[in-house]
Every structure is written in C-alpha cells, then in structure tokens.
Amino acid sequence: METPRKAPRGTRKRDVPLTEDGIYSMALQLIDADGVEALTMRKLATALDANPMSLYHHVPNKDAVLRGVTERVGSRFRTPEREDAPWQDRLRQLALDFRQLTLRHPELMGYSFGRADFIQPDDPFWQGLTGTLAAAKLPASEIPRVAATLCAVFTGLLANELTGALQRWTTLPPTPARPDGEDAPAPSKDVIDTMYSCALDAAIAGVESHPARAREEE
Numbered sequence: 012m013e014t015p016r017k018a019p020r021g022t023r024k025r026d027v028p029l030t031e032d033g034i035y036s037m038a039l040q041l042i043d044a045d046g047v048e049a050l051t052m053r054k055l056a057t058a059l060d061a062n063p064m065s066l067y068h069h070v071p072n073k074d075a076v077l078r079g080v081t082e083r084v085g086s087r088f089r090t091p092e093r094e095d096a097p098w099q100d101r102l103r104q105l106a107l108d109f110r111q112l113t114l115r116h117p118e119l120m121g122y123s124f125g126r127a128d129f130i131q132p133d134d135p136f137w138q139g140l141t142g143t144l145a146a147a148k149l150p151a152s153e154i155p156r157v158a159a160t161l162c163a164v165f166t167g168l169l170a171n172e173l174t175g176a177l178q179r180w181t182t183l184p185p186t187p188a189r190p191d192g193e194d195a196p197a198p199s200k201d202v203i204d205t206m207y208s209c210a211l212d213a214a215i216a217g218v219e220s221h222p223a224r225a226r227e228e229e
Contacts, residue, residue, distance in 0.1 A: 029061050031069050035079045039119065047077065047122040081123045088112055088135045098146040099215050105139050106165055106211050113169045121173045124166045137162075144218065153223045161214055168210055172203060181206070 037058050041050050052073055056063035070076050090108045093101050113120040123129045130137050140161060144154045171177040181198045 029059055029065065029069070031079065032083075034059065034066060034069055034076065035083050038076050038080050039084065039116070042080065042119050042122075043116060046118045050076070052076075077122070080119060081126075081129065082131075084112070084116060084119060085129075085131075085134050085136065090135075090139055094146075098143050099219075101143045101146065102140075102161075102215055102218070103211050105136070105143060106161075106214070107207075109136055109165060110169060110207060113173070117173050121170060124170045129166075130162055147218055149218070149221060150223050153221070157218065157221065161218075164210065164214055168207065172207075177203065177206065 038050060038055055041054060041058060050073065052066055053063050056066050070079065090105050140158050141154050144157055149157060178197050181202060
C-alpha cells in the first residue's frame with residue numbers, strides 16, 4: 012500500500028493560523044510548557060508547521076514575540092466590575108485575580124516581572140488599580156505613586172512565590188538550626204494563600220492610612 016505523501020511545510024492546513032495572533036498564541040503554549048529561555052524562532056516555526064523565515068513577515072525577532080505575548084495576556088486580564096462594592100473589596104479581588112493570572116502562566120509572568128515596561132497605562136490591571144484608588148478617595152496626584160507601590164508589592168511577592176523563595180523563607184527557623192537539624196517541610200498551598208492575604212491586608216491598611224486620603228476626608 013502506498014504511503015500518502017506529506018504536503019510540503021507551509022501548505023498544510025494549520026491548527027493555528029500564521030498571523031500575529033496565531034504566532035503569539037503558539038508562543039504562549041511553548042512558554043507555558045518549556046519556559047521563556049527554551050523558546051526560539053525555529054521551535055516556534057516548527058510548532059506552527061511553517062518555514063522559519065515566514066515568521067519574520069509578521070514579527071521581527073524573539074523579543075518582539077515576547078512583548079506581543081505579554082501584551083496580549085495582560086490585555087485579557089479581567090476582574091468583575093464591582094463599582095458598588097467597597098474599594099477595599101475591589102482592591103483585594105483585583106490582587107487575587109492578578110495572582111491567578113500569574114499562576115496560570117508562571118513562566119511568562121516571571122519573565123515579565125523583570126521588565127520595567129511590563130505594566131502600561133492602558134493595561135486592564137493598571138486601569139482597575141487606579142480606578143480603585145480613585146474610589147478610595149486618594150487625590151489624583153497621589154494615585155500613580157500609590158499604584159506603583161502596590162504593583163511593586165504584588166509583583167515582588169508573586170515573583171518570590173514563583174521562584175520558591177517565599178516557600179523557603181516560610182520554613183526558616185527563628186534562630187540558626189543546629190548542625191544536625193533537618194529542613195522544615197515545605198508549606199502547604201493554604202499557608203502561601205494566607206500569606207498573600209496578609210500582604211493584601213497590609214496594602215489595604217496602608218491605603219486607608221495614607222495621609223493625603225485622610226486630608227481629603229476631613
């Protein structure tokens with residue numbers, strides 16, 4: 012029986028179209044599976060069943076692919092609209108949803124946290140954060156500064172969770188262990204969830220006690 016001839020690369024029907032969105036979608040799949048460092052234009056082309064040179068008609072290089080993937084993941088961030096809820100609840104939900112997004116795409120988000128341009132003014136997360144701070148009655152001039160501080164707190168905490176540093180620090184004894192001491196077991200997910208919740212409590216308390224907000228309410 013004659014074996015069917017395989018169509019030349021680039022002529023078969025693709026599961027993912029060779030467009031910018033298709034390229035970014037496949038790149039995200041590869042990043043989720045193997046990490047940012049393992050992604051190459053050749054691997055991406057192979058996954059798309061395309062000639063590597065054809066990718067350059069849509070994206071100039073790997074850095075552009077990573078920027079595109081990060082922007083698209085960020086643009087799809089959504090927190091339910093709760094304008095009637097207290098701003099404290101809105102801030103907490105925003106931060107929890109951001110953590111869920113991070114844990115869905117840990118490799119990409121871990122890479123993104125190290126980039127100064129990770130958060131842009133039109134990102135849904137930034138828009139939701141600044142809108143929540145406005146609802147907290149912070150003066151408009153203070154909102155960018157406070158929002159930036161909260162972004163640093165959230166991303167720093169999440170970056171350390173992704174690397175495992177947070178989990179390790181949780182097991183450190185209050186005093187140096189004896190030479191024959193054993194390492195403490197890794198904390199459960201519930202412990203890390205509680206730590207993140209405590210950090211949110213502290214962030215909310217910080218906004219509540221912000222001097223400019225206090226003056227605004229007088």
